[in-house]
């Protein structure tokens with residue numbers, strides 16, 4: 001996810017690549033790969049000069065958050081902002097592991113950041129000042145659309161947009177497979193499916209009609225679309241999408257709860 005954001009950011013005018021420093025836990029090869037691919041700085045954790053950093057963007061797995069915050073804690077000053085992309089980790093949880101009144105902002109981008117087409121949510125913590133919230137919004141807009149939302153809506157946003165690209169890739173897998181089974185060349189089937197999804201998304205963005213009106217416009221009485229939609233309905237199409245979003249949102253909520261559990265040693 002960090003690479004997707006970096007890729008989008010360096011293609012925008014907002015930041016110059018040299019303003020971005022990437023660091024990780026141990027994989028030096030990966031740091032070098034990112035450094036040369038995007039022209040950014042790469043530094044091992046022990047070489048970071050914390051005092052020169054304005055925004056820390058955390059993009060590790062949620063299970064690693066507490067140890068990362070505890071290790072950052074002694075190096076922070078009150079003017080630095082912690083931006084987290086971690087699913088399910090609340091701003092209050094992060095604040096509880098940081099110096100009092102530390103600026104925290106939670107964001108939820110998606111992997112389409114890679115090409116500047118993310119839908120990203122921003123939920124400020126209790127002590128994030130307005131200028132840092134708007135700076136974060138500009139940063140997120142450097143790789144797509146960004147929306148400031150209430151943190152209570154972060155789980156459902158994650159279900160729709162954070163995880164959302166995967167639903168469409170899954171849909172594409174099925175479209176491609178159906179094309180192949182009917183004798184189409186695989187690449188052609190993929191390209192047709194992608195253009196169809198792109199066109200439908202652009203129609204919603206660029207025209208006044210609602211998705212319902214657009215669907216009705218495609219559907220001739222007793223025609224092919226009606227047959228397709230009936231089959232989709234029969235196999236639970238709409239309900240399946242709704243269940244996918246709710247399932248992801250519910251997992252996000254569950255991850256927030258898990259983060260609050262005290263750590264238990266296992267062997």
Ligand SMILES: NC(=O)C1=CN([C@@H]2O[C@H](COP(=O)(O)OP(=O)(O)OC[C@H]3O[C@@H](n4cnc5c(N)ncnc54)[C@H](OP(=O)(O)O)[C@@H]3O)[C@@H](O)[C@H]2O)C=CC1
Nearest residue numbers: 001024025026027059060061062064085086087109110111
């Ligand atoms: N993938 C997606 O579509 C989205 C993911 N997210 C969130 O992004 C986060 C990352 O996901 P993803 O990119 O898939 O994960 P990856 O496993 O691909 O990347 C995690 C990165 O975190 C680094 N890391 C781990 N521990 C530390 C540490 N202690 N200090 C510094 N760096 C560390 C790892 O470095 P090393 O290899 O050296 O251990 C690795 O580079 C997750 O929290 C996820 O919820 C949010 C939105 C969308």
Ligand SMILES: O=C(O)[C@@H]1CCC=N1
Nearest residue numbers: 086087158162163164
């Ligand atoms: O699957 C995940 O947990 C992450 C968060 C949103 C997308 N990927």
